[in-house]
Amino acid sequence: MTLRLWHRQSLMTTQLAELPELHQMMRQTCRDYAQKELAPIAAQLDKDHKFPAKQVKELGAMGVMAVEVPESLGGAGMDYLAYCLAVEELSRGCASTGVIVSVNNSLYLGPILKFGTEEQKKQWITPFTTGERVGCFALSEPGNGSDAGAASTLAQQEGDEWVLSGTKAWITNCWDASATVVFATTDKSLKHKGISAFLVPMPHPGLSLGKKEDKLGIRASSTANIILEDCRIPLGNMLGERGMGFNIAMQTLDSGRLGIAAQALGIAQAALDCSADYAHKRTAFGAPIGKLQAIQFKLADMALAIESARLLTWRAAMLRDAKKPFTKEAAMAKLAASEAATFVSHQAIQVLGGMGYVTDMPAERHYRDARITEIYEGTSEIQRLVIANNILKEYQQ
Amino acid sequence: MHRSSEVKHVASYLNTRGCECFGQPCESHCPVLTDRTIHVQLKTFIKIRVKPDRTGVVTDGVKHSMNPFCEIAVEEAIKLKEKKLVKEVVAVSCGPQQVQETIRTALAMGADRGIHVEVSGKDYETLGPLQVSKIFAALAKKEQADLIILGKQAIDDDCNQTGQMIAALLDWPQGTFASEMTLEADKMKVVREVDGGLETIKIKLPAVVTADLRLNTPRYATLPNIMKAKKKKIANVKPADLGVDVCSRLEVLKVDEPPQRQAGVKVETVDDLVGKLKEAGRV
Numbered sequence: 001m002t003l004r005l006w007h008r009q010s011l012m013t014t015q016l017a018e019l020p021e022l023h024q025m026m027r028q029t030c031r032d033y034a035q036k037e038l039a040p041i042a043a044q045l046d047k048d049h050k051f052p053a054k055q056v057k058e059l060g061a062m063g064v065m066a067v068e069v070p071e072s073l074g075g076a077g078m079d080y081l082a083y084c085l086a087v088e089e090l091s092r093g094c095a096s097t098g099v100i101v102s103v104n105n106s107l108y109l110g111p112i113l114k115f116g117t118e119e120q121k122k123q124w125i126t127p128f129t130t131g132e133r134v135g136c137f138a139l140s141e142p143g144n145g146s147d148a149g150a151a152s153t154l155a156q157q158e159g160d161e162w163v164l165s166g167t168k169a170w171i172t173n174c175w176d177a178s179a180t181v182v183f184a185t186t187d188k189s190l191k192h193k194g195i196s197a198f199l200v201p202m203p204h205p206g207l208s209l210g211k212k213e214d215k216l217g218i219r220a221s222s223t224a225n226i227i228l229e230d231c232r233i234p235l236g237n238m239l240g241e242r243g244m245g246f247n248i249a250m251q252t253l254d255s256g257r258l259g260i261a262a263q264a265l266g267i268a269q270a271a272l273d274c275s276a277d278y279a280h281k282r283t284a285f286g287a288p289i290g291k292l293q294a295i296q297f298k299l300a301d302m303a304l305a306i307e308s309a310r311l312l313t314w315r316a317a318m319l320r321d322a323k324k325p326f327t328k329e330a331a332m333a334k335l336a337a338s339e340a341a342t343f344v345s346h347q348a349i350q351v352l353g354g355m356g357y358v359t360d361m362p363a364e365r366h367y368r369d370a371r372i373t374e375i376y377e378g379t380s381e382i383q384r385l386v387i388a389n390n391i392l393k394e395y396q397q
Numbered sequence: 398m399h400r401s402s403e404v405k406h407v408a409s410y411l412n413t414r415g416c417e418c419f420g421q422p423c424e425s426h427c428p429v430l431t432d433r434t435i436h437v438q439l440k441t442f443i444k445i446r447v448k449p450d451r452t453g454v455v456t457d458g459v460k461h462s463m464n465p466f467c468e469i470a471v472e473e474a475i476k477l478k479e480k481k482l483v484k485e486v487v488a489v490s491c492g493p494q495q496v497q498e499t500i501r502t503a504l505a506m507g508a509d510r511g512i513h514v515e516v517s518g519k520d521y522e523t524l525g526p527l528q529v530s531k532i533f534a535a536l537a538k539k540e541q542a543d544l545i546i547l548g549k550q551a552i553d554d555d556c557n558q559t560g561q562m563i564a565a566l567l568d569w570p571q572g573t574f575a576s577e578m579t580l581e582a583d584k585m586k587v588v589r590e591v592d593g594g595l596e597t598i599k600i601k602l603p604a605v606v607t608a609d610l611r612l613n614t615p616r617y618a619t620l621p622n623i624m625k626a627k628k629k630k631i632a633n634v635k636p637a638d639l640g641v642d643v644c645s646r647l648e649v650l651k652v653d654e655p656p657q658r659q660a661g662v663k664v665e666t667v668d669d670l671v672g673k674l675k676e677a678g679r680v
């Protein structure tokens with residue numbers, strides 16, 4: 001089913017887009033990989049809640065686990081647009097693999113690349129470019145998700161060590177990670193200005209993991225609490241300056257948002273692939289259902305939602321690559337793409353009817369995978385606030 | 398590992414004719430599939446349409462990609478280079494402008510440079526193994542190649558002739574349907590998959606080898622290699638420059654779709670079956 005659509009799609013998309021040749025080749029490689037290596041196993045990975053270790057290593061060898069990291073540190077040395085294309089194509093095959101790649105690239109390697117010292121980069125980046133190890137990002141807590149400034153995980157200096165204590169929640173990749181960027185406060189009275197970022201290896205004494213969450217979707221990626229109890233790390237493990245943590249988190253999420261937008265696009269595209277194929281094959285009232293306007297209107301709306309979100313995502317990525325401000329555009333992209341994913345996957349089940357409700361077809365998995373994209377890395381509500389704030393600033397009296 | 402200074406160039410011919418399965422090995426062409434390909438959803442093929450004038454199939458708007466056996470050939474060439482047994486891998490393809498994309502894919506896999514032999518329009522439609530092998534033989538002499546590796550056959554026409562013809566034109570030894578190739582001094586040991594089993598031969602270089610399915614598993618291009626591929630050169634050549642006439646000696650009389658499968662007939666007893674077979678003149 002997917003074979004025909006993927007190739008026809010690539011023909012259409014290359015006609016529409018003016019992507020540079022390099023990006024087209026890179027997109028095609030990721031598409032080929034996703035089609036041959038991810039799509040066939042995605043359903044089973046989802047059933048087994050199994051981390052795709054072999055595939056992550058293969059993606060590491062291809063350079064996809066560290067797209068933006070310079071070659072000198074072991075990465076692919078490509079730009080953010082290339083990264084977004086990669087995540088979209090991989091997510092089209094398997095949404096869990098997409099988020100694993102995204103978290104490693106944007107949330108773990110991203111802040112270290114931007115704020116780390118040369119020593120920290122060598123130690124914490126290079127081993128995480130090959131797919132042998134993945135990292136994670138610990139910001140959210142049981143008491144605060146959107147309210148990131150209210151972090152209550154503490155970091156106290158004792159001699160030449162930082163001692164971390166507290167609990168982090170909803171940490172993607174944590175059961176499979178070898179390191180994490182943790183946000184903790186050194187002074188609660190300073191509120192968000194008291195938060196700093198720390199690098200902690202995993203496993204590590206004083207760091208333990210909560211039970212793996214039993215999620216609705218993206219089940220092949222692990223999500224759990226990280227519990228810090230008297231977790232001691234050298235002073236040199238602080239990332240950036242003291243008190244910079246909140247800033248680091250916000251900047252990291254700006255970029256991470258695009259990775260999630262790309263993941264949402266991949267899920268939406270896979271759902272559209274599934275629906276359009278079904279529309280050709282399923283006959284009712286004497287003809288393929290694709291002949292019925294009810295279905296045609298759905299497919300049109302689905303394609304429109306995806307293409308609009310895709311262009312927003314590309315634009316935000318290109319702005320970031322040009323080192324221009326991109327916060328508003330990134331929020332728009334993530335909002336549009338995640339809402340497109342939930343809309344398209346919902347309609348995909350509708351197009352497939354009963355078949356959309358059973359595990360024989362991937363539509364139900366896309367529906368389950370899509371839902372989280374409106375929540376993590378900034379809820380849709382937060383995205384709206386970010387956009388509104390930017391708009392109001394632009395129109396400042 | 399033996400280092401050979403004699404083996405200078407490995408020229409890898411890429412077939413990029415349009416194929417029914419958009420570059421994927423499909424059940425009707427490759428009845429024996431590797432574990433990897435078996436899992437690919439092969440149930441739906443692209444609907445191939447015969448042209449209204451019945452001279453061929455519709456290729457306009459059909460995405461062309463590297464022939465899977467040629468991908469295996471490129472992979473083998475690059476492996477030889479990685480083992481430092483060859484100095485340079487040159488990827489060659491004959492066809493219109495679009496084949497450059499395929500050559501770039503070979504460059505992204507690790508080939509050093511490419512040669513695009515421009516053949517387009519009517520010439521391309523009638524391009525067949527004889528012309529291609531002449532082009533290739535001429536190139537091999539020009540480039541002073543020591544080894545030519547190509548796919549055993551193209552999955553659109555299934556000719557399985559080009560490799561053999563090149564060897565004949567150059568008067569070089571050939572090792573076809575290779576499932577294993579090992580360089581030993583100036584000889585290539587080739588394990589061939591033949592109907593009776595496996596045949597091992599040793600052929601003296603320069604030689605032609607054609608790749609079969611189990612020779613290797615082609616790599617995915619890595620992102621850094623895709624970036625490097627951009628800087629690699631693709632030379633443009635015309636068949637006339639090589640002194641080759643691409644005029645076809647064959648005329649396609651007609652192309653038809655395979656006959657529609659007829660519904661079967663159920664019978665109750667063995668006697669009925671024999672009776673029906675006799676009626677149909679089958680026994």
